[in-house]
Amino acid sequence: MTGRRTLSEDESKKLLAPLGARFPRETVVDDSDAAVRAAEAIGFPVVAKLIGERLAHKSERGLVRLGLGDAAAVRQACELLLAQRRNEDGDVRLLIAEQIAGSRELIVGMVRDPQFGATLLIGAGGVTAEVLADSQARPLPLGANDLDNMLDSLAVANVFGEFRGQRAMDRATLAKTVQAVARLAEARPDIASIDLNPVIVTTRGEPIAVDALVELGESGATSWNVAAQTDLPSAAHHFTPRHSDTNMRSLFDPRGVVVVGASTHPGKFGFVALHNLLAAKYGGRVAATNLSRETVLGVQCVATVDDLPDGEFDLAVLCTPAAANEEVLRACARRGIGAAFITSAGYGEADEAGQAAQARLVALGAELGILIAGPNGQGVVSTPSALCAQIVAPYPPRGAISIASQSGNFVSSFMNLARASGVGVARAVSAGNAAATDVADYLEWFSRDDATRVMLSYIESVVDGVRLRRALAAANARKPLVVVKGGATESGARAAASHTGALASNDRVFDGLCRQLGVVRATDIDEAFDAAALFATSPLPRGKNTAILTTAGGWGVVTSDALARDGVLQLATLSTATMTALDALLPARWSRNNPVDCAGGETRDTIPAVLEILATAPEVDSVVYLGIGIQSNQARLMREGGFYPDHGLARIVEYHERQDRRFAEAAGELAARTQKPILVATELAVTEAENVAPSAVRGQGAMCYASGPRAVRALAHAYRWSHHHEVIKGQR
Numbered sequence: 001m002t003g004r005r006t007l008s009e010d011e012s013k014k015l016l017a018p019l020g021a022r023f024p025r026e027t028v029v030d031d032s033d034a035a036v037r038a039a040e041a042i043g044f045p046v047v048a049k050l051i052g053e054r055l056a057h058k059s060e061r062g063l064v065r066l067g068l069g070d071a072a073a074v075r076q077a078c079e080l081l082l083a084q085r086r087n088e089d090g091d092v093r094l095l096i097a098e099q100i101a102g103s104r105e106l107i108v109g110m111v112r113d114p115q116f117g118a119t120l121l122i123g124a125g126g127v128t129a130e131v132l133a134d135s136q137a138r139p140l141p142l143g144a145n146d147l148d149n150m151l152d153s154l155a156v157a158n159v160f161g162e163f164r165g166q167r168a169m170d171r172a173t174l175a176k177t178v179q180a181v182a183r184l185a186e187a188r189p190d191i192a193s194i195d196l197n198p199v200i201v202t203t204r205g206e207p208i209a210v211d212a213l214v215e216l217g218e219s220g221a222t223s224w225n226v227a228a229q230t231d232l233p234s235a236a237h238h239f240t241p242r243h244s245d246t247n248m249r250s251l252f253d254p255r256g257v258v259v260v261g262a263s264t265h266p267g268k269f270g271f272v273a274l275h276n277l278l279a280a281k282y283g284g285r286v287a288a289t290n291l292s293r294e295t296v297l298g299v300q301c302v303a304t305v306d307d308l309p310d311g312e313f314d315l316a317v318l319c320t321p322a323a324a325n326e327e328v329l330r331a332c333a334r335r336g337i338g339a340a341f342i343t344s345a346g347y348g349e350a351d352e353a354g355q356a357a358q359a360r361l362v363a364l365g366a367e368l369g370i371l372i373a374g375p376n377g378q379g380v381v382s383t384p385s386a387l388c389a390q391i392v393a394p395y396p397p398r399g400a401i402s403i404a405s406q407s408g409n410f411v412s413s414f415m416n417l418a419r420a421s422g423v424g425v426a427r428a429v430s431a432g433n434a435a436a437t438d439v440a441d442y443l444e445w446f447s448r449d450d451a452t453r454v455m456l457s458y459i460e461s462v463v464d465g466v467r468l469r470r471a472l473a474a475a476n477a478r479k480p481l482v483v484v485k486g487g488a489t490e491s492g493a494r495a496a497a498s499h500t501g502a503l504a505s506n507d508r509v510f511d512g513l514c515r516q517l518g519v520v521r522a523t524d525i526d527e528a529f530d531a532a533a534l535f536a537t538s539p540l541p542r543g544k545n546t547a548i549l550t551t552a553g554g555w556g557v558v559t560s561d562a563l564a565r566d567g568v569l570q571l572a573t574l575s576t577a578t579m580t581a582l583d584a585l586l587p588a589r590w591s592r593n594n595p596v597d598c599a600g601g602e603t604r605d606t607i608p609a610v611l612e613i614l615a616t617a618p619e620v621d622s623v624v625y626l627g628i629g630i631q632s633n634q635a636r637l638m639r640e641g642g643f644y645p646d647h648g649l650a651r652i653v654e655y656h657e658r659q660d661r662r663f664a665e666a667a668g669e670l671a672a673r674t675q676k677p678i679l680v681a682t683e684l685a686v687t688e689a690e691n692v693a694p695s696a697v698r699g700q701g702a703m704c705y706a707s708g709p710r711a712v713r714a715l716a717h718a719y720r721w722s723h724h725h726e727v728i729k730g731q732r
Contacts, residue, residue: 005053005215005216006053006054006056006213006214006215006216007053007213007214007215007216008051008052008053008055008093009049009051009055009058009095009211009212009213010026010028010051010093010095011053011214012194012212012213012214013026013209013212015184015188015214016177016180016181016184016194016196016209016212016214017180019179019180019183019184020176020177020179020180020183021176021177021180021181021196021209021212022173022176022177022206022207022208022209023208023209023210023212024047024097024098024099024100024208024210025042025097025098026042026095026096026097026098027041027042027095027096027097028051028093028094028095028096029093029094029095029096030093030094031078031082031094032074032075032078032079032082032094033075034094035048035074035075035078035094035096036071036074036075036078038096039068039071039074039096040071042096042097042098043098044068044069044070045066045067045068045069045099046068046074046096046097046098046099047064047065047066047067047068047096047097047098047099047210048064048065048068048074048077048078048081048094048095048096049063049064049065049081049094049095049097050063050081050082050084050085050092050093050094050095051092051093051094051095052089052090052091052092052093053090053091054088054089054090055089055092056213058211059127060127061084062084063081063084065077065080065081066099067099068099074096078094081094082094097210100200100202100208100210101200101202101203102166102200102201102202102203103166104159104160104163104166104169104200104201105124105125105126105197105198105199105200105201106122106123106124106125106160106174106197106198106199106201106207107121107122107123107124107125107126107129107135107195107196107197107198107199107503108120108121108122108125108174108177108178108181108196108197108199108209109121109181109193109194109195109196109197109503110140110181110182110184110185110191110193110194111192111193111194112185112191112192112193112217113139113465113506113509114465115462115463115464115465115466115468115506115509116139116462116465116466116469116509116510116513117139117140117465117466118139118140118182118185118186119137119138119139119140119509119512120137120138120139120140120142120146120150120178120181120182120185121135121136121137121503121508122135122136122147122150122151122154122178123135123136123154123503124154124155124156125197125198125199126197126198129197129198129503130503133503134154134155134156135154135503135508136149136150136151136153136154136508136512136515137503137508137509137511137512138150138512138513138515138516139465139469139509139512139513139516140182140185140186141182141186142178142182142516143516144731145727146516147171147174147175147178148171149515149516150512151171153515160201165203166201166203166204166205167203167204167205168205169201169205169207170205170206170207173206173207174199174207177196177199177207177209181194181196184214190216190217191214191215191216191217192215192216192217193213193214193215193217194212194213194214194215195211195212195213195214195215196209196211196212197209197211197213198210198211238470238474239440239444239467239470239471239473239474239475241441241444241445242436242437242441243371243437243441243445245445245448246338247338247339247369247370247371248339248371248445249314249338250314250315250337250338250339250371251315251338251339251341251371251373251380251429252380252382252384252385252387252427252429252449253382253384253385253387254284254313254314254315254339254385254387255284255285255312255313255314256284256285256286256287256312256313256314256315257277257282257284257285257286257287257313257314257315257316257317257387257389258286258287258288258289258305258308258313258315258316258317258337259273259274259277259286259287259288259289259316259317259319259389260288260289260305260316260317260318260319260320260328261289261290261318261319261320261324262274262288262289262290262294262296262299262301262319263290263296263319264294264296268319269319269343269391270288270290270296270319270320271296271297272391272392273317273319273343273379273389273390273391274286274288274296274297274299275297276379276388276389276390276391276393276395277317277387277388277389278297278298278299279388279395280386280387280388280395281386282385282386282387282388282389283385283386284385284387285312285313286299287299287302287308287313288301288302289301289302289303289304289305289307290302290303291303291304304331305328305331305332305334305335305337306331306334306335308335309335310335310336311335311336313335313336313337314336314337314338314339315337315338315339315340315341315380315389316328316332316337316339316340316341317340317341317343317379317389318340318341318342318343318344318374319343319344319391320344321344321346322344322345322346322347322354322357322375325342325344325361325375326360326361326364328340329361329364329365329368329370329372330364330368332368332370333368333369333370337370338369338370338371339370339371339373340365340370340371340372340373341373341374341377341379341380341389342361342372342373342374342375342376342377342432343374343375343376343377343378343379343391343432344374344375344376345375345376346376347361347375347376347433347435348375348376348433348435349376349433358375358433358435361375361435361436362435362436365436366436371436371437372435372436372437373429373431373432373436373437374431374432374433374435375432375433375435376432376433377408377429377430377431377432377433378390378391378392378408378409378411378412378430378432379391379392379408379429379430380427380428380429380430381395381396381411381415381425381427381428381429382426382427382428383396383397383398383399383424383425383426383427383451384398384426384451390430392408392409392411392412393412394412394415394416394419395415396415396418396419396424396425396428397418397419397422397423397424397425398424398425398426399418399423399424399425399426399536400424400426400451400452400453400454400536400537401414401418401423401424401425401426401452401453401454401455401456401532401533401536402425402426402427402428402442402446402449402451402452402454402455402456403415403425403427403428403429403455403456403457404428404429404431404439404442404443404446404455404456404457405428405429405430405431405439405457405458406430406431406434406439406458406459406460406461406486407430407458407460407486408430408432410458410484410525411428411429411430411458413525414428414456414525414528414529415428417525417526417529418529420686420689421529421533421685421698421703421704422698422703423529423532423533423536423537423698423702423703424536426449426451426452426453427442427446427449427451427452429442438463439457439459439468439471440464440467440468440470440471440472441471443455443457443471443472443475443481444471444474444475446475446479447474447475447476447477447478447479447481448478452479453479453480453535453536454479454480454481454482454532454535454536455475455479455480455481455482455532456481456482456483456528456529456532457481457482457483457484458483458484458485458486458525458528459483459484459485459486460485460486460487461487462506462510469513469517472513472514472517472519473517476517476518476519477725477728480520480532480535480718480721481519481520482519482520482521482522482528482531482532482535482717483514483519483520483521483522483528484521484522484523484524484525484528485507485510485511485521487506487507518720518721518724518725518728520717520720520721522717526710527710527713527714530703530705530710530711530713530714531713531714531717531718533703533714534677534679534703534714534715534717534718535718535721537701537702537703538671538677538678538679538702538703538718539671539674539675539676539677540677540718540719540721540722541569541621541622541676541677541715541718541719541722542621542676542722543621543719544568544569544570544621544719544723545569545570545571545572545573545619545620545621545622546563546569546570546571546572546620546621546622546623546624546712546715547571547572547574547594547595547596547614547617547620547622547623547624548560548563548571548594548595548596548623548624548626548708549595549596549598549607549610549611549614549623549624549625549626549627550595550596550597550598550625550626550627550708551597551598551600551602551607551626551627551630552597552600552626552627553591553595553597553599555626555627555708556591556595556596556597556626556708557595558708558709559595559624559626559681559707559708559709559711559712560594560595561709562708562709562712562713563712563716566712566713566716568716568719568720569622569712569715569716569719571594571595572594572617572619572620572621573594573619574593574594574596574617574619574620575617575618575619577617578613578614578617578619578620579592581613582596582610582613585606585609585610585613586598586599586601586606586610587599587601589601596610596614598610604659607625607659607662607663607666608662608663608666611623611625611663611666611667611670611678612666612670615670615671615674615676615678616670616674620676621676622676622677622678622679622715622719623670623676623677623678623679624679624681624708624711624712624715625663625667625678625679625680625681626681626682626708627682628660628663628664628680628681628682628684628693628694628697628704629660629682629684629688629691629692629693629694631655631656631657631659631660632656632657632660632684632691632692632693633684633688633691634656635652635653635656635657635692636688636691638652638653639653657692660691660692660693660696661692661693661696663693663696664680664693664696664697664699664700665696665700667680667697667700667702668697668700668701668702671702677715677718679703679705679711679714679715680693680697680702680704680705680711681704681705681706681707681708681710681711682694682704682705682706683706683707684704685697685704685705685706686706
């Protein structure tokens with residue numbers, strides 16, 4: 001790449017060694033005679049390499065000779081290496097180093113991510129580093145627990161513990177090498193990437209970097225946000241809001257709303273926005289503008305915003321052509337309107353003229369003191385104000401989840417899940433082009449909003465990674481934040497020569513950021529909503545010990561498999577006292593283990609009594625209950641079978657449904673009393689949503705999960721978030 005230069009191995013090591021990086025004893029020489037003298041001084045066996053600025057990956061060309069045990073072997077190896085020089089190699093020299101023995105290898109490196117700046121990477125090392133792709137990335141600066149978390153998150157993590165008679169890796173020594181990489185990245189903004197590969201872990205557990213590669217970037221390096229990166233405090237991650245609370249309240253809790261550009265045509269945004277606002281029974285003042293002064297849905301329109309009274313409207317929803325919007329904003333300012341949601345397209349997403357118009361819009365909003373949401377957005381919902389100022393359906397039930405998304409369609413998806421599950425929403429907004437107000441702004445404000453208990457976000461593209469990092473840190477420090485990231489398969493900017501650059505994809509860096517901050521990252525919208533619903537409706541787990549109660553063995557097996565596969569939670573080991581109490585309630589054939597399989601031996605009071613035992617057991621932190629709704633499902637079949645209500649069916653149907661209702665109520669009461677998560681799961685939550693069981697769970701204000709695996713996955717996210725924040729508190 002133009003303007004880039006790769007330093008030779010010895011030059012790279014000279015930059016890192018004074019900062020604390022651990023390297024072998026070695027010497028650089030020009031000929032085989034000097035190589036022999038160097039080897040004798042170091043002590044056999046040694047390694048010989050041909051090094052130079054243009055020899056980034058020496059092993060691939062066979063320019064490394066290992067295990068040279070005497071002077072003759074050194075001389076022969078060096079002469080062969082020098083004979084392999086090519087004209088394009090430029091200046092080359094010989095490096096003679098002590099042989100470091102060890103079968104375990106790491107890669108440690110740094111690359112400047114285009115969005116998040118200097119980013120550290122650790123992974124399985126060696127020549128197969130890119131093939132294995134077992135690595136973890138974290139934006140710098142690192143937090144106190146980042147290094148341990150990165151190492152423990154590797155698929156091969158166990159290899160670096162005590163392994164086949166070898167000592168566990170000395171993490172304190174590795175930390176010094178990692179700190180050297182971080183310090184060099186901070187001190188030298190011109191460095192594009194650093195690659196220590198392999199870092200060999202000896203049988204004594206000493207991590208020693210046997211190769212190093214530093215790549216210098218283009219002059220200035222401003223595209224890597226270097227200046228912004230170095231002023232990030234490791235704990236606070238300060239985020240400065242761009243909009244006042246007053247302006248945000250104008251958007252989410254307005255005294256009055258005006259739909260600008262209302263239409264009598266049901267297919268136009270100006271009709272749908274007004275319809276949805278009225279259909280949700282918004283309690284504030286509603287007005288609309290229409291140049292023809294038509295009546296739309298019973299609202300008598302005025303010609304322009306200037307025809308409205310002063311100080312009675314806080315929010316304008318603009319369904320007007322882009323060309324008209326600047327004058328509309330000026331009129332809004334004259335009437336004291338503090339926020340404008342702009343649905344109009346034709347701005348930054350269109351062409352250069354649209355980008356210029358968007359820039360003018362942002363500047364005008366700042367000049368007028370109006371918060372600009374959008375443009376090209378789908379609207380805003382705020383259930384505390386019964387506000388449905390959007391051009392898409394649905395309107396969700398009221399709850400404690402607040403949604404900010406770069407995609408309007410995902411806002412709709414999350415609200416559809418809220419309607420289906422009964423777990424409601426507080427605020428929801430699509431950022432559109434996010435010209436002046438982006439997801440970072442919304443999330444940080446939600447974290448200070450009393451109506452919000454958990455934040456849910458879809459993020460696809462990152463424009464200012466440093467600012468987003470600060471916002472995520474500030475928001476997630478106050479309340480749980482669940483994120484779905486689109487574009488997960490897109491490759492990041494790759495450093496030209498380093499393995500580190502090749503491994504540091506956009507997705508790996510973003511994932512590392514979420515782990516670093518304790519942000520919950522979900523793989524899809526179902527997983528994201530499941531986790532957000534737990535945060536919104538349930539106590540959080542205080543530990544990882546989980547009990548599974550099931551009325552059929554198979555459900556318990558697949559749920560415990562999912563729990564083990566995730567590797568976050570663990571099945572609680574039931575105490576003797578708990579086992580004795582369960583023996584008194586269940587038939588002799590019960591599983592006598594966790595999962596607790598009732599084996600079809602339930603009586604009228606078995607499920608509530610077993611739930612009570614498990615929820616109050618000190619060794620249990622959470623309970624997952626599987627199998628609710630079976631009786632109500634049978635009741636439904638009896639209702640529909642053509643014989644109801646005769647033959648005693650009315651009585652048994654009522655009994656079945658009453659039992660499932662009792663079970664749901666018992667789970668809710670125990671969760672409230674013990675302050676432990678008691679999660680209920682059944683496929684009936686989606687296949688038969690009107691079944692008494694999931695309906696009763698929803699009636700308790702809880703989430704009825706569609707399966708045991710989905711329940712334990714949500715529980716694992718909650719435990720990880722809770723544990724991360726407990727660790728952070730312990731460090732203060």
